[in-house]
Amino acid sequence: MISFQGVHKSFGSKVVLKDLCFELEPEKIYSLLGESGSGKTTALRLMNRLLAAESGNIKIFGKPIDNIDPVSLRRKMGYAIQGSGLFPHMTIKENISLVAKQSGWSKNKINQRADELMEMVNLPPKQYLHLKPRQISGGQKQRVGFVRALFLKPKLVLMDEPFSALDPITREEVQDEFLSMQKKLKFTAMIVTHDLSEAFKLSDKVLMLNQGNLDQFDKPSEIINNPKTDYVKKLVSRFLKSREINYV
Amino acid sequence: MFKSTLLYVLCFFCFLFTQIGQSETSTQTLVIGSKKFTENYILAEIMAQLLEHHHYKIDRRFGMNSSIVYRALKKGDVDIYPEYTGTISRVYLKTNQNLTSHQINDRLKKLNLSILKPFGFNNTYAIAIPEELSKNKNLKTIEDLKDSNLKGAITFEFSKREDGWPGLSRAYAINLDVTSMEHSLAYEAIKNNKADFTDAYSTDAKLKRFNLVILKDTKEFFPKYHAIPFIKNTLPQKVKDILYQLSNLINETQMIELNAQAEYGGKSFEQIASNFLIKNNLITQKKVTQSSGLDWSTLFQQTQRHLFLTFLAILLGVIVAVPLGIMLFRFKLFARPILVAAGLLQTIPSIALLAFMIPVFGIGVKPAVAALFLFSILPILRNTYAALDNIDPHLNEAAQGMGLYPNEILRFVHFPLSIPIILTGIRTAAVINIGTATLAAFIGAGGLGESIVTGLALNNNEIILQGAIPAAILAIFTELFFEALEMWAGKKY
Numbered sequence: 001m002i003s004f005q006g007v008h009k010s011f012g013s014k015v016v017l018k019d020l021c022f023e024l025e026p027e028k029i030y031s032l033l034g035e036s037g038s039g040k041t042t043a044l045r046l047m048n049r050l051l052a053a054e055s056g057n058i059k060i061f062g063k064p065i066d067n068i069d070p071v072s073l074r075r076k077m078g079y080a081i082q083g084s085g086l087f088p089h090m091t092i093k094e095n096i097s098l099v100a101k102q103s104g105w106s107k108n109k110i111n112q113r114a115d116e117l118m119e120m121v122n123l124p125p126k127q128y129l130h131l132k133p134r135q136i137s138g139g140q141k142q143r144v145g146f147v148r149a150l151f152l153k154p155k156l157v158l159m160d161e162p163f164s165a166l167d168p169i170t171r172e173e174v175q176d177e178f179l180s181m182q183k184k185l186k187f188t189a190m191i192v193t194h195d196l197s198e199a200f201k202l203s204d205k206v207l208m209l210n211q212g213n214l215d216q217f218d219k220p221s222e223i224i225n226n227p228k229t230d231y232v233k234k235l236v237s238r239f240l241k242s243r244e245i246n247y248v
Numbered sequence: 249m250f251k252s253t254l255l256y257v258l259c260f261f262c263f264l265f266t267q268i269g270q271s272e273t274s275t276q277t278l279v280i281g282s283k284k285f286t287e288n289y290i291l292a293e294i295m296a297q298l299l300e301h302h303h304y305k306i307d308r309r310f311g312m313n314s315s316i317v318y319r320a321l322k323k324g325d326v327d328i329y330p331e332y333t334g335t336i337s338r339v340y341l342k343t344n345q346n347l348t349s350h351q352i353n354d355r356l357k358k359l360n361l362s363i364l365k366p367f368g369f370n371n372t373y374a375i376a377i378p379e380e381l382s383k384n385k386n387l388k389t390i391e392d393l394k395d396s397n398l399k400g401a402i403t404f405e406f407s408k409r410e411d412g413w414p415g416l417s418r419a420y421a422i423n424l425d426v427t428s429m430e431h432s433l434a435y436e437a438i439k440n441n442k443a444d445f446t447d448a449y450s451t452d453a454k455l456k457r458f459n460l461v462i463l464k465d466t467k468e469f470f471p472k473y474h475a476i477p478f479i480k481n482t483l484p485q486k487v488k489d490i491l492y493q494l495s496n497l498i499n500e501t502q503m504i505e506l507n508a509q510a511e512y513g514g515k516s517f518e519q520i521a522s523n524f525l526i527k528n529n530l531i532t533q534k535k536v537t538q539s540s541g542l543d544w545s546t547l548f549q550q551t552q553r554h555l556f557l558t559f560l561a562i563l564l565g566v567i568v569a570v571p572l573g574i575m576l577f578r579f580k581l582f583a584r585p586i587l588v589a590a591g592l593l594q595t596i597p598s599i600a601l602l603a604f605m606i607p608v609f610g611i612g613v614k615p616a617v618a619a620l621f622l623f624s625i626l627p628i629l630r631n632t633y634a635a636l637d638n639i640d641p642h643l644n645e646a647a648q649g650m651g652l653y654p655n656e657i658l659r660f661v662h663f664p665l666s667i668p669i670i671l672t673g674i675r676t677a678a679v680i681n682i683g684t685a686t687l688a689a690f691i692g693a694g695g696l697g698e699s700i701v702t703g704l705a706l707n708n709n710e711i712i713l714q715g716a717i718p719a720a721i722l723a724i725f726t727e728l729f730f731e732a733l734e735m736w737a738g739k740k741y
Contacts, residue, residue: 048649050645050648050649071651071652071653072651073651074648074649074650074651075650075651077651079646079649079650079651081642081645081646081649082642083642085642085643085645085646086646087643087646087647087660087661087665088643088665089664089665090660098650098652098660099650099651099652102652102653102656148650149650158649
């Protein structure tokens with residue numbers, strides 16, 4: 001699906017990613033996990049060419065990413081961000097269908113897709129499509145954000161802290177909905193997060209980033225039972241402690 | 249809904265653009281200008297009616313700023329206007345000598361200008377003080393001012409001219425506190441005891457009205473100011489011959505009388521000129537004029553012209569400043585220097601900017617629109633740039649990340665989100681321009697300023713208000729219109 005080979009990126013004198021290597025398989029959910037400044041958002045933005053790597057190879061769908069026009073590349077991927085990033089002057093329908101319309105989808109096809117996805121996130125289309133973003137709640141906005149990201153039937157969805165603006169209860173709900181959508185639509189997802197429990201709950205595999213280095217790339221159970229570096233150990237023990245507190 | 253709005257907008261512009269035809273002049277037309285004081289209006293109107301009697305078409309551009317009407321004559325946009333020999337020698341030819349008519353004409357040759365024979369009176373500068381003050385303090389000559397403690401209110405022109413206050417105060421060694429203001433306001437200041445003396449013209453009807461007396465110029469400092477028709481050299485001999493009929497026809501007393509008829513007799517310049525020309529057997533028929541009082545058709549015409557000037561300038565402002573703002577947003581390096589330059593433009597006094605426009609655009613509608621356009625750039629440009637620059641970076645990221653092309657981002661995201669703030673900029677520009685457009689009368693562009701300038705010349709508040717009130721109402725309506733528009737645009741959120 002997507003592979004990084006020796007990818008290097010720095011901003012000025014500050015090195016952000018060092019020799020990053022990994023490969024993602026189709027129809028799986030991945031998390032990029034690390035503390036702030038670990039380079040996780042930078043890694044995500046390299047995948048849709050919002051940023052360019054200094055050296056190394058990134059391949060997507062088997063092709064070098066530099067050979068694909070950035071805009072058509074982005075239209076093949078979904079992109080969801082923290083706080084949804086919905087355009088305030090457009091209705092929900094205009095928000096989710098803008099790129100489809102610009103890509104030449106017919107009205108019928110757009111209507112069908114809008115209804116289908118809105119049903120899937122439990123927002124009845126008749127009730128919601130004509131509303132403006134300010135008229136719905138934070139959790140609903142985030143769901144609409146997913147619908148927008150998934151509208152063009154992408155095989156890969158990139159998500160930058162998509163759940164972090166939500167309160168804990170809503171977050172759980174939206175995460176569950178996201179998992180059920182992924183099961184139905186079978187896309188690959190790459191989620192940037194700093195929350196271990198979120199990463200472990202959602203992902204098939206987690207990329208543990210430590211100041212630009214990929215410390216470990218494993219299944220959640222493997223990371224918990226077999227942390228490979230001190231940094232991963234520290235994060236895991238912190239995670240286990242917080243779970244204990246929660247249960248006490 | 250959209251279509252009908254568009255239709256209204258189109259109709260509005262059609263209404264405004266009916267003005268365009270009116271502003272153009274045919275080649276056979278003679279353009280007569282005048283400065284913005286009563287006597288100059290009357291002399292200009294007398295020449296105009298006399299030439300009309302001889303079947304010339306006349307384009308009247310009255311009430312202009314004095315340096316502007318001279319520039320317009322030099323550039324060829326005005327053919328004739330009444331001027332004074334003293335002003336020509338001192339101000340335009342920059343000499344301190346008292347030149348004869350021949351000497352003046354010799355020196356004017358290279359400018360392609362000339363003067364005709366004098367109208368017959370000398371309207372020199374004078375220093376005037378209230379009669380009562382003169383008696384009480386025994387002030388008879390300018391020299392007497394020396395040891396007084398009086399305050400002066402003098403015109404801007406007088407305060408700067410070498411044959412005005414700077415030269416006078418040196419010649420008489422006077423060192424007094426003077427404030428510069430508009431001529432009509434200076435008289436009001438004296439009436440209200442805010443000032444003690446002012447510069448006056450020796451044929452000014454206001455001297456009588458305000459009970460002022462002239463201090464004797466014992467040192468003969470003030471040069472002779474014979475009123476003459478100041479013309480373009482290229483005028484046909486026939487026109488000059490017609491104007492020669494006016495030579496030595498008006499003496500000082502007669503001129504004061506004509507001035508008084510305008511300022512206190514409630515007569516229009518047209519009536520005064522007609523009566524004068526008939527009395528002297530130069531024309532046979534009175535020019536048909538409107539009766540005094542509120543003249544709705546003039547008001548309508550002036551309002552239409554005012555709106556035309558303002559809206560054309562704003563339209564050009566939007567066409568230039570909005571795309572420029574978008575460019576600055578894309579190429580931020582240029583943003584600061586260009587915004588600073590636009591800011592500097594705004595600091596140029598309106599009347600100065602109008603004067604700068606004359607060498608390029610002549611007089612009339614074009615320079616007025618050009619100046620108003622320049623004034624409208626800053627508010628629109630600054631708001632466009634600020635609106636784009638303040639868009640939530642998350643929205644920017646979302647738009648890029650979802651796969652929109654840069655022009656699509658501009659069209660669907662940046663631009664719609666910026667509209668309310670851009671509209672606020674256009675609103676500011678429009679309201680400023682409605683105020684500033686009153687100055688357009690100084691360069692013969694018409695509009696509501698015409699009434700204001702005429703009213704100031706006649707010291708007639710009623711006429712001033714005929715221009716000022718509609719201008720204020722226009723400004724209020726513009727505010728309300730844009731407020732509604734901004735609310736409509738803001739509703740989208």
